[in-house]
Amino acid sequence: MRNAGVLATAGLVVVIQAVMLSCADLAEGADDEHGRYLRAVRTFADNVLRYGRDVYGPEHAPLFVDGINIDTHEPVVWRISKGHVETWRMPSSWVLSNLASQQHFFKVLVALSDLTGDLKYKQAAVEATRYAFDHLRHESGLLFWGGHAAWDLATEQPVGEGRSGSVAGKHELKCNLPFYELMWEVDSETTKRFIEAFWSNHILRWDILDMNRHGYYQPILTGEVYRAELRASGSWNPCLMRCNACATTKDSSSCGSNGQKRHLKSRQESPSNTAGCQAGIVT
Numbered sequence: 001m002r003n004a005g006v007l008a009t010a011g012l013v014v015v016i017q018a019v020m021l022s023c024a025d026l027a028e029g030a031d032d033e034h035g036r037y038l039r040a041v042r043t044f045a046d047n048v049l050r051y052g053r054d055v056y057g058p059e060h061a062p063l064f065v066d067g068i069n070i071d072t073h074e075p076v077v078w079r080i081s082k083g084h085v086e087t088w089r090m091p092s093s094w095v096l097s098n099l100a101s102q103q104h105f106f107k108v109l110v111a112l113s114d115l116t117g118d119l120k121y122k123q124a125a126v127e128a129t130r131y132a133f134d135h136l137r138h139e140s141g142l143l144f145w146g147g148h149a150a151w152d153l154a155t156e157q158p159v160g161e162g163r164s165g166s167v168a169g170k171h172e173l174k175c176n177l178p179f180y181e182l183m184w185e186v187d188s189e190t191t192k193r194f195i196e197a198f199w200s201n202h203i204l205r206w207d208i209l210d211m212n213r214h215g216y217y218q219p220i221l222t223g224e225v226y227r228a229e230l231r232a233s234g235s236w237n238p239c240l241m242r243c244n245a246c247a248t249t250k251d252s253s254s255c256g257s258n259g260q261k262r263h264l265k266s267r268q269e270s271p272s273n274t275a276g277c278q279a280g281i282v283t
Contacts, residue, residue, distance in 0.1 A: 038115065045112055045121055048105070056095045056153040061135070062127035063097045064105075065153060075153075089163040095153040099132050100145035100176040107179055125179075126186055133190045138167065138217045141190070141197035147172035148214070171201060171215035196220060 051073045054063045067076035078094040085092050106125035113122035136144045136151050136158070144151055144158035149169030152159045160169015183191040201215035 041108065042112060042116065045109060049120070049124055054097065054153045057156045059156060061153070061156075062124070062131050063099075063151070063153065064102055064128060066096045066098050066101055066150075088161060090159055090168070091152060091155050093154070094150070094159050096150045096159075097153050098145055098150040099128070099136065099143060100147075100150075100173060100178070102128070103176060103179045106182060110179075110182060125182060129179075129183060129186045133187050137190070137194075138197075140201065140217060140220045141193035142171045142201060142215065142217055143194065144168065145173075146176060147174045167217045171198075171217060172213050174213050193220075 048064065051068055052064045054061045054065065056065075056075065065075040068074065069076070075095045078096055080088070080090060080092060080094075082092070084090065106129070109121040109125040113119050132143060132145075132151075138144065144160075149158055149160035149171065151157075158166070158168040162169065180191065183194070197220050198215065200220045201218060202211050202213070204210045204212050
């Protein structure tokens with residue numbers, strides 16, 4: 001799209017420019033060259049706050065679109081094929097707000113408040129994060145964000161590659177780094193819950209901490225999940241994982257090549273397979 005200004009991801013360029021400069025010099029406005037950079041960053045942020053807010057669905061949330069056209073100020077719209085509309089059970093077009101892609105931009109907003117003393121920038125990041133905690137969160141604690149899931153501002157629902165009930169897509173943070181400091185400041189308990197859900201839904205084998213970048217929006221594991229014994233041998237333990245494809249806890253070779261593996265949630269779920277489990281990761 002010609003002249004499309006991607007607000008969230010292109011914010012990385014602004015971050016790179018900003019961090020190249022001395023914060024002290026920026027704050028003091030030491031010379032015109034540094035002041036020029038600060039004005040550019042501030043202008044960028046002001047434009048995002050003015051044109052990039054959610055005004056698309058029945059409820060106007062304090063969220064940001066992932067991109068706008070800098071000439072028309074219209075949002076970038078994702079369109080999916082008719083086949084995917086049917087198989088994924090999704091709307092045909094999405095006005096995306098992917099909070100994962102906006103984490104670096106939130107760092108820019110917080111830095112601008114620190115440098116200029118104008119709290120409106122940080123407050124915008126705080127409000128978006130708090131709204132996401134309240135509305136864009138699965139019961140497990142995971143957020144609808146990342147490489148395979150996001151939020152559609154037009155229909156106010158999670159969207160992604162496939163739908164199961166109210167859940168869309170799967171959880172992945174392949175190229176995103178959550179702004180944990182801000183998240184913790186906004187709501188420490190919700191952030192803690194997110195971290196626990198991340199571990200619970202991404203670790204496939206607790207004995208060797210085998211992690212899959214793809215996680216699934218499923219209930220968080222119960223029990224002493226973080227006290228599992230780590231064994232250097234890496235020997236197979238059927239208590240550690242379950243294949244969603246065949247619903248067993250046998251060796252992964254018994255699952256199909258695309259079978260997804262997941263931990264047992266409780267001993268009661270399959271008592272015969274978990275008898276004598278020594279890993280201590282299920283109750």
